Amino acid sequence: MAVSPDFEVERLPATFGAVVRDVKLSALSDDAFDAFYACWLDHGLLIVPDQFLTEAEQIAFAQRFGPLEIELGVLTNLLPDGSLRPCDDEADDMVKVFRGNMAWHQDSTYMPVQAKAAVFSAVTVPDGYVTEFADMEAAYDALDPGERRSVDGLSAYHSLVRSQAKVGHVQTAASNYDGYGMDVAEPPLRPLVKCHPETGRKSLSIGRHAFALDEGDEAASEAMLNRLRDVACRAPRTWAHIWSPGDVVIWDNRRLMHRAGPWDMTIPRVMWHSRIAGDPASEGVATV
Ligand SMILES: [Fe+2]
Helix, strand or coil: CEECCCCEEEECCCCCCEEEECCCHHHCCHHHHHHHHHHHHHHCEEEECCCCCCHHHHHHHHHCCCCEEEEEEEEECECCCCCECCCCCCCCHHHHHHHHCCCCECCCCCCCECCCEEEEEEEECCCCCEEEEEEHHHHHHHCCHHHHHHHCCCEEEECHHHHHHCCCCCCCCCCCCCCCCCCCCCCCEEECEEECCCCCCEEECCCCCEEEECCCCHHHHHHHHHHHHHHHCCCCCEEEEECCCCCEEEEECCCEEEEECCCCCCCCCEEEEEEECCCHHHHECCCC
16 A cells, blocks of 8 residues: 555556545645655556535536536436436437446547546445456566557547447437537447557557448447457456445546446446546647
């Protein structure tokens, strides 16, 4: 366990991730935040229990990582009147968004600029509810030289329209999903091997939004992408965080994939999600 003057850091038993204790995220000095940020870059995932941030505190904390793509999204199966959203309603696209996010992905790879990071807070969570994370740097490192050669230089198209169609979500004017990401006319083409703009480390850029390589037919592309995902998302490169109310989790979306765990949607879940924007120079896609 590492102890800095500002907080205590306990590594997870995985290739990434740490739990940070003895810290109050809403009251970090600039120097303490710099140390926290360096720790976050090093581990890729920081889990900070017992924070109970207010909405304003969450937004202010997330802004310290950079400009926000999404200031504060409330991810919940509660309707505005407090009643539960019917989880078996085939017309409910929000339920389909929840279901889609149960597959491995990185946020906003279907947008022209992929997200940098996310700050997630647990407000109300079912007992045992998990989010899983997977380390795509360690996954790239684990490839043998021949496999690395086969992925270096390849790119894949990413589309939320495609990934949501797999769970039956076809966006219409009547949808209760606001359509974010469903209106991207040209699916971005992203290299399968991403270079982290701050650490210089290489990682696999795959996940549920990737649907076709820039060479080969679509079925062969999907088979290769699925094989890479299945090999990548194995111990010791994965971690399942079991949420408690008050937890704050910050992940590096340029390094990790994640997926929501399944949960009984008859039990309330309320989580806050702030999405930090990527740098167009490193998370954007080349235009021709
Ligand atoms: Fe996500």
